[in-house]
Amino acid sequence: MPSGLLGLFGLARHSQVRAAKERVTELKRRSDEAAVRLESSRLDAERWKWKHEQLGTQLKAATKDAERWKTKTEGQNELLAKLRRLDAAEKKVDLAREHLFGMETKLDVIEAAINILDRRTRDRGAGPSPDPVPADLPASSHRE
């Protein structure tokens, strides 16, 4: 700071001027450094913003994929369940068919036996005997 007589005339000592110049230079350097840091921060901020946007897009895509896979998996599980039900149904049908064949064979045998017995009865030449009528019922009584 100018002081004394020189100061009255608006003048300063050389050392004071040099010191002031050095401060100015220092302040300017700091200012430049701050400007560089600011620019760097701005770039960083833009990069992070861009990264954020990219991540946001990727996240959206991944969410979409996840949704699609979830739907697909659910569809596949449903299909697997259907196949299992179909397999069980086929087994039941096979079993039912086998039992049907068994029943048909039994019916064949029963029908054939009835025909044989009928033929034997007829071959004996005897007519059918009347149904026995219980003693306590009139002969004309109908059966329901």
Place this chain on the structure above:
Amino acid sequence: MSDRPFLSIVVTGRNDDYGGQFARRFFRVLAFNLEQLADRQVEVEVRLVEWNPIQGRPLLAQRLLTSLPARVRDSVTTYVVDGRYQDALSLNPRLKYLEYFAKNVGIRRAAGRFVLATNTDILFGEALVNVLATGALHEGRVYRANRIDLKLGIDDSEIHHALLENTDNHVPRPPIKPPLYAGATGDFVLLDKQTFDRIRGFNEIYRLARVGVDHNLLVKARSSGVPIADIGAPVYHVSHTTSFQVARNQASDSEAESLWGRRQWHQHEVIYDNPDGWGLAEAPLTRIDDQTWRVEFDWDAVAPLVDLRRIVLSGMPTSSGRSPV
């Protein structure tokens, strides 16, 4: 011959001229087979079952014994089965010959270590005789053979191996395939006697059919855990007018029913559990001569017409064992 022959051959027939010149065809075939086996020292017996013989005609057994060469004649035993069994057992009056009941009569009474149920028109080729001569058969296994049909009308005045093996004389037919090796099964079912007894012979429960009863035995065997194999050597079939392959498209419905009975039945799916007395085991025997027995009629030997418990789905347990499947 030792007490127990290696092989029992079971065949059935009667003096009814089945297929034309039945007796001639049968005698020649049997003589050819037996002589080959005798040449290779295979100990063999024949159980001929003469089912429901025709009244007024000579027995096939009597004609056979006078026709066979002396050196093989003694190997034949005939069971002449009273005709009343056909009527008492049949569930199909149109079906005139319960072939597999007849075969069961022979199988039940066979004495051999192995039993071959075959037909009267089946010739053994050289390869088959070789297999039998080596004795390399396993017990507990059904053996089947491919059948080669000889063309109808070939000159068979003299039967010899060259005639059988000449492919010009063959009618093509598909080979037998696993697992059942089915196809003309009634012509060749070879099994050890013990296992034949365990599965109780052919189906005696479903008595409406002749066709398919042979196949049904294979289903039963497999269901009982008995494996089936190709013996690896063919047999040769002398074609005649009533051969199934020849007549099946020519016979009228009534002729077909008379020959083969019901043709559509569940032979692949439904099996049987024959009663203890299968093969007319309870029937009394009367000796006619040294080699001929009469199977007398007795109601005690006749199983009921209907016994529904004995109709079983394949894979279900029977008295002969449960399917391993």
